[in-house]
Amino acid sequence: MLQITILSLSFFTIMTSAALSPALTAIAASYPGVARVWIQSLVTVPALVFMVLLPILNRLPGTRKQHVQVGLVLYLIGGLVPVLPLSFGLLILARALAGVALSLIAGPAISLITDYFHGATRRQLLGWANAVTAVGTISATLLAGWLALRNWHWAFGIYGLAVVPLVLITRFLPAKTPVEEAPQAAGRRSGALRLTFGLLILLTGIYFVIPTDLPFYIGSVLHTPNPAAAGWLLASVSGLGLVIGIGYGKLPWSLAQKLAITFASLLLGMLAMTGGSWPLTLVGLGFAGVAMGLGMPALNERIAHLSAPAARARNLTVTNALMFGSQFASPLVFAWLDGLVGGGVRAIFALAAIGAILPVVLVFLMAPRSKQSARRPG
Secondary structure, eight states: OHHHHHHHHHTTTTHHHHTTGGGHHHHHHHOTTSOHHHHHHHHHHHHHHHHHHHHHHTTOSSOHHHHHHHHHHHHHHHHHGGGSOOOHHHHHHHHHHHHHHHHHHHHHHHHHHHHHOOHHHHHHHHHHHHHHHHHHHHHHHHHHHHHHTTOGGGGGGGGGGGHHHHHHHHHHSOSSOHHHHSOOOOOOOOHHHHHHHHHHHHHHHHHTHHHHHHHHHHHHTSOOOOHHHHHHHHHHHHHHHHHHHHHGGGOOSOHHHHHHHHHHHHHHHHHHHTTOSHHHHHHHHHHHHHHHHHHHHHHHHHHHHHSOGGGHHHHHHHHHHHHHHHHHHHHHHHHHHHHHHOOHHHHHHHHHHHHTHHHHHHHHHHHHHHHHHHHSOO
């Protein structure tokens, strides 16, 4: 039951942001005076709040179990309040509260796995955590797209599902983790760990062009202005993550090979999205799904391997903060770049393809060291 309890947290991490993507066009219609980039920020504001809170997360009083319980209560409040009619300012504040909640649950969603499990079981559970995240994203995007056709306020009702992990954590998670019971020196972050953080930023920042720009892409480029269509497409991408996550622990590739496949897929996916046709869009989304489905557990595995036991929770919290921070920055950076070069939403995917070249080069350069790390036990 402990495995199910910990894995239940992963259902709500990416879902916090991605669930609203299919409803963005409907929300934009309700706030005609608000710029598109601010509408998109409803998806990314939780990530910004997470980044702001990062310096104080490791200084909070109480145990990790208590942090998660408080986080889930705040998640329920911040997630469900927008079911009511609100001004755009209050809507942003509700999303910020969801970000506070996310800062308390996202790190433990992975670090609790590394605290309680080791070896092959850890690798398997890291894959399963990514699969659970994919299930959450699929469920949320499909339901949000369907609800947005009727009333976009209803899409926020999906956050009420957080009551399930709140009950499980309260009932089954021990009061203290093994690391909290026997603390050790945390150690310093290595250059390899910093490089892995950088790869994570690039992966999530480039990939997140899809959930923030796809609803506008299918309307202006594919001429299908239907929020449910965006929901189905995003759910399909997450479906690939689900399949890969379930089988991650049994994949025959080394960690270096997993990372190489991840970033090659990211590059190919963004290139395909520049084609502007339905077949190429489906191909591009398929490659993007492979990139995220394989990349997130691989990067988490590498970060856990490079971290001292007492530093794993801290480093994996940093990992999540960087992931959500790059999600927040992604639409701002690409909107700024689009303002420089022009071309609209289709050009944004071309810029993302150019950006995806860098991590491919970095993974190629670090491959020998990654292969050596993959041979070590743990």
